[in-house]
Amino acid sequence: MAAPVQKTYDIYATLPAQIAVRIGQAIVENEFKPGQKLREVDLAGAFGVSRASVREALRILESEGLVTILPQRGAQVTALSAAEVEDIFDIRAQLMGLACERLVAALPPAGRPELERLCAELERSLDDAEAYARASLAISEFCVRNAGSRRLADLILSFGRQTARYTKLSLSTSDRRRQSIANWHGLVRSILAGDAKAAEGFARQLVFDTRDTALSMLADGMAKQG
Amino acid sequence: MAAPVQKTYDIYATLPAQIAVRIGQAIVENEFKPGQKLREVDLAGAFGVSRASVREALRILESEGLVTILPQRGAQVTALSAAEVEDIFDIRAQLMGLACERLVAALPPAGRPELERLCAELERSLDDAEAYARASLAISEFCVRNAGSRRLADLILSFGRQTARYTKLSLSTSDRRRQSIANWHGLVRSILAGDAKAAEGFARQLVFDTRDTALSMLADGMAKQG
């Protein structure tokens, strides 16, 4: 008797899920600003669906941390304090370390050239902040999705999306991109060499560096404002 | 100018949240079994509310991992494979390590006697599996909630609830409870001594031991069935 087939259900199947994806993109790409109110009637009108579907979409986005719902007061784009940004980066660093430590054993042989290709793509994108952000996300996603745990991957990528705007901020200078690439090189080398502990270290450092830059840039921004 | 007051909104305020709490309790306490279907109409009738409220409640529980929603096929109590149980324990061990490492610096002086009291409560409950499970949850929650990150605490406790039935299974023998207490003693001692690295180690070991026992008991159960 063969094992029962694990059917995969397309999360885009339902209407609320589609709405959630589109609103989520707008948030991650900073079209919807932190703190901005998301009125159900407005969104329902914009997407041509009923409020019920929008409500479900907002619940989905709340579970991803992109939206904050306050009872009787509606939904708004989650606005993070500097302390919260730091907190999320710290947790993600820990989880990214775990994922990359696992990746060393879990990466199938066929994934090795793909890993090198994604790393080369990083170097090609060194002069273009937008392209580098995309390439960085691509190799991160590849590593995390091949670490053997769907749950861990979703968690890390969810935290990544919550702080996407700060990561992008952090990678806006070429100096930082060079520092980032150095870490990625170390990580890829460790993975290909089978050194799990070193991989964990590089993965965590990668996130820590991003965190430190983002926080200092935020602090500068605050200093200018206040 | 004083900082604006951060209002706290009671998550029990809305009807769906109340429904979610009650269904969630039933799941954690194993009254609703893994894989059991949760029909919206049934639940709506049982709680005397409309389907819309039940739907929102089920979404909340899905975000906590207690319920799995399959598009067009409804909700059911999340059923975890042995591999998934192991995965959750592993992630929780990592996060618990991080939390307890932070706790060493974050625990306010007033929390020290409380920590010792909760530890003593563990010993008092050594002969009663039910009481020990409660005491274990209490000290875990205390540690995690005083580690300085609401986000991290919620995450750890959420994973804990998802595997609550297996933790309970693991702590069903007095031998295991003695092993658990030894780890808790080590953890509390490390915290009070200010040794963050040792605290991290004990915290992880605590979860690892629970994982190992639960998995071997699950394997035995499977062997009997198959």
Add this chain to the structure above:
DNA sequence: CTCCGTCTGAATGTCGACATTATTAATTAC
């Protein structure tokens, strides 16, 4: 006897309307 297609019943998906609550603007008292 087995397998496939159809059909029936029941569940979820989606919607619009009403009830309730928060916000804001106007008004009045001081």
Add this chain to the structure above:
DNA sequence: GTAATTAATAATGTCGACATTCAGACGGAG
């Protein structure tokens, strides 16, 4: 002129009904 109160507005909370899709029973062909 300011502050507190109140009324109007606009948002969310909750509900019942209709549309759509899925699971299983039934029946017929091979």
